[in-house]
Amino acid sequence: MKNKMIAFIGSGNMATSLIAGLVADGYNPKKIIASDPDSEKLADLSARFGILSAQNNHAAVKQADVLVLAVKPQILKTICCDLADAVQQQQPLVVSIAAGIREKDMQQWLGGDIALVRTMPNTPAMLQAGATALHAGLGVSDDQRDLAESILRAVGLTRWVDNEDLMDVATALSGSGPAYFFLVMEAMEAAAIDNGLPADTARLLTIQTALGAARMAIESSDGPATLRKKVTSPGGTTERALEILEQGNLKALFSEALTGARQRSEELSELLGNH
Ligand SMILES: NC(=O)C1=CN([C@@H]2O[C@H](COP(=O)(O)OP(=O)(O)OC[C@H]3O[C@@H](n4cnc5c(N)ncnc54)[C@H](O)[C@@H]3O)[C@@H](O)[C@H]2O)C=CC1
Numbered sequence: 001m002k003n004k005m006i007a008f009i010g011s012g013n014m015a016t017s018l019i020a021g022l023v024a025d026g027y028n029p030k031k032i033i034a035s036d037p038d039s040e041k042l043a044d045l046s047a048r049f050g051i052l053s054a055q056n057n058h059a060a061v062k063q064a065d066v067l068v069l070a071v072k073p074q075i076l077k078t079i080c081c082d083l084a085d086a087v088q089q090q091q092p093l094v095v096s097i098a099a100g101i102r103e104k105d106m107q108q109w110l111g112g113d114i115a116l117v118r119t120m121p122n123t124p125a126m127l128q129a130g131a132t133a134l135h136a137g138l139g140v141s142d143d144q145r146d147l148a149e150s151i152l153r154a155v156g157l158t159r160w161v162d163n164e165d166l167m168d169v170a171t172a173l174s175g176s177g178p179a180y181f182f183l184v185m186e187a188m189e190a191a192a193i194d195n196g197l198p199a200d201t202a203r204l205l206t207i208q209t210a211l212g213a214a215r216m217a218i219e220s221s222d223g224p225a226t227l228r229k230k231v232t233s234p235g236g237t238t239e240r241a242l243e244i245l246e247q248g249n250l251k252a253l254f255s256e257a258l259t260g261a262r263q264r265s266e267e268l269s270e271l272l273g274n275h
């Protein structure tokens with residue numbers, strides 16, 4: 001896959017994360033081209049990573065073996081319709097990272113019969129610690145599946161889902177998920193400060209605790225519930241805190257939050273798709 005030209009349409013936060021991860025993984029920066037109306041962003045990406053800048057989206061498509069659609073869902077239809085002829089001529093593998101936009105809508109906007117993989121990465125891709133769900137459309141060959149997977153694997157863990165509807169669940173879980181953990185960190189840090197700890201100490205202890213817990217969850221053969229129990233001495237401090245979190249219905253709240261995010265993803269596909 002190292003000799004394939006990967007073209008990014010849109011060079012914002014997520015494209016930057018993916019490009020940073022690919023380059024850190026040893027991908028040849030001269031095999032990455034990016035397009036964005038914001039020329040400062042492009043110049044910055046070029047200077048940071050040594051990648052190529054395209055004059056415009058059409059110029060990027062003309063060179064693309066893989067075309068990554070990394071613009072906001074709200075403008076994806078306009079972008080796809082504008083690029084349809086060029087995409088039909090070039091026939092790249094199209095990889096979308098847009099939340100909530102269905103394959104059938106993108107196919108229609110791009111003129112149909114395009115090899116298309118939907119993906120839902122997350123921002124830790126910047127540190128090659130991303131988590132990405134992927135779904136392949138019917139016309140995607142095994143080689144193209146491997147190609148899409150190897151691009152996203154360069155920036156972290158990948159999991160395929162067979163049913164496209166499950167992309168909405170993955171969006172709610174891992175796409176949005178970093179924000180939930182940041183919120184928990186904010187809450188823990190603020191509570192520690194309220195209880196008298198100096199702010200810098202509260203910040204550092206919070207972040208390192210999150211990192212340590214995540215590493216234990218990844219590296220241990222025990223699941224999170226067992227690891228939690230091992231921290232919780234009978235009659236001790238953790239037990240008291242967990243009782244209070246349970247009284248506040250933390251699990252029910254997370255269930256509502258993820259369901260809300262999934263439903264928003266479904267709404268976005270209705271609002272922004274072709275119906
Ligand atoms: N931010 C996140 O955590 C995640 C975002 N996503 C998806 O990634 C996509 C991009 O999101 P972000 O990078 O956060 O947004 P962003 O706003 O940082 O980046 C979008 C980029 O598109 C550019 N753009 C605008 N009009 C354009 C055009 N006509 N042609 C080419 N580029 C154009 C903008 O200048 C901007 O640089 C969205 O579809 C979002 O759903 C997916 C997973 C996680």
Ligand SMILES: O=C(O)[C@@H]1CCC=N1
Pocket residue numbers: 099171175176
């Ligand atoms: O909030 C959003 O809509 C995007 C998709 C997942 C993360 N950010």
